[in-house]
Amino acid sequence: MNKTININLGGLIFHIDENAYALLKNYLEAVSNSLNEDVEGKTEIIADIEARISELLSEKTAYKQQAIQESDIEEVILVMGQPEDYSDTSQDANEEPSAKAATHPVKKLYRDGDNRFLGGVASGIGHYVKVDAIWFRFAFLLAALGGGFGIPLYILLWVLVPEAKTSIEKLEMEGTPVNIDNIEKTIRKGFENASQTLKRGDFGKVKSGLHKLLNILGTLVLRIFKAFGKALGFFVIFISGLVLVSLALGLFSLGSFQIIGINDYLIDFPAFFFESIIPKQLLTILVFVAFAFPFLMLFILGLKAVNRSVKTMNKPTFLTLLSIWMVALLGLLFAGIEHKTATAFEGSKVHESHFETVKNDTLHIKIVNNDNLYYKSNFSRKSGQNIVYTPEKKIYSSNLEVTVVQSDSSEASLKIRKTSEGRNRKIATENADRIAYKYTFTDNTLLLDGYFLSGLENTHKDEQVSVQVAVPEGVVVYFGNSTRSFLYDIDNVQNIDDNNLVNRHFLMTSKGLECTDCDEKVY
């Protein structure tokens, strides 16, 4: 079954098959192109030719009410001759070149609308230099990603280079000699395009100059918008694709790392991954889904922007994915709330110990850091805490306070209060108890660690160690330089600020600590 079209050819009306029409149209176009007359002469000659074709066709359809077939047109063409037969060579002084022009392929740069990715620029250039279009696409992409000039260059070419619309233009684009055989081939190849043109019905319309100009401007603007849309689409595809790939890689490597058990060394889990009822593996998947789904949607949107006809997921698939995503979000929400409750209560643990101070000697208080630990530490931006490897991964915190008070007995004592948080007070106390803090006392010198270590799961918890040194009356305390930033709220007779206590001797009197070698001005 074929659609027929009514045409007026040389004053007669014909019913003509769609493909026969396309053939005839292209034939006339080819003839018109091969005439070397001016426009006026051409119109007249074409009118004569049309009149003759109309005569020939009416002879064929005289007896029967029949639509004109492709074969009828072929016969007519046989009678009328190939387009190059029309060229009136005797008129030209330079016969040779014009004879050549008819038989030798003419090559022109057109955009290939049949083989387009964006505007068919790359495939057009490909035809022109006879190299597969993919290389030019690749080059454009490289130029776009590299220097960025690929995008404006492409748009410029898109706008400037005309699209090969007619069969003749297509042949010229491919550099095939323009004769009726090749035209026919092109027609058969591009028949669908021809029928699309028919549907649009934009042939043969006489357009005024202004109308044409507006049309051109319109298509130009449309093209530029389309190009921007497509460029944006590519960008979105690129970014979201990158994110998806890295997410998938992350998921895969996290999964496999956990299986071989090296997770603690290589992965910094978010705080709420610890102490969650939801297993780490499941949480990982939830995080993956929560992030992957929106990027998948973006990716698909990008594809759509680049090519409207791209087949994407159907509704059920989308709804399934959407609900999985919702579940993942709910799971993460739950984990987040749970995470918050993990720090709901504060608890502390106090260790008290006594130590012997040598009479009439000064008690030196110093803060020591473990250099080995410190230099292995690794500042984590996420939690604002230092991570050390002991070799276990631990939090290294220097949230330490040191204070000195008067002992209520004749003995010196040390009270270490560790504070942490937990889901309830018991857990908080247990957490506090797990904080590792050390000190040593030798030769009348109290060496306090300037840091404490805590489990990685406590990243988000507010943990602190406060050291209270209680000394009996008559003991002289000397604060070493290293204690400077750790001294906190130390009462003394002269009311000296904590910052000015270091490198001074203080005697514990009944009224409290009294500086024995301080300048008046520091009071």
Add this chain to the structure above:
Amino acid sequence: MKTENTKAQMRKGVLEYCILSILKNGDAYTSEILCTLKDAKMIVVEGTIYPLLTRLKNAGLLSYRWEESPSGPPRKYYMLTEEGGVFLSELNTTWNELVNAVTTVTLKKS
């Protein structure tokens, strides 16, 4: 050098002469001219004739008028102008000279 080309050139050269000759015997519309030429095997395909007719007309050797046809749209009837008549007689002379020349040459050779 292609023989096809030479043949076509020879044909095209005398085609104008033939067309004018046909019209000398009376006005004719395009299809009639075509029929005569085809019968005489002067042309193979019809396409050749159209640019030629237009050119002759533009040169003032031919003119045409529209005439109603019993079937279908009006037809274009070509006729010889005065100028065309003069041109034709000149061509006649030239043709005869040519035929003589060619005959003489070819006969001498064989």
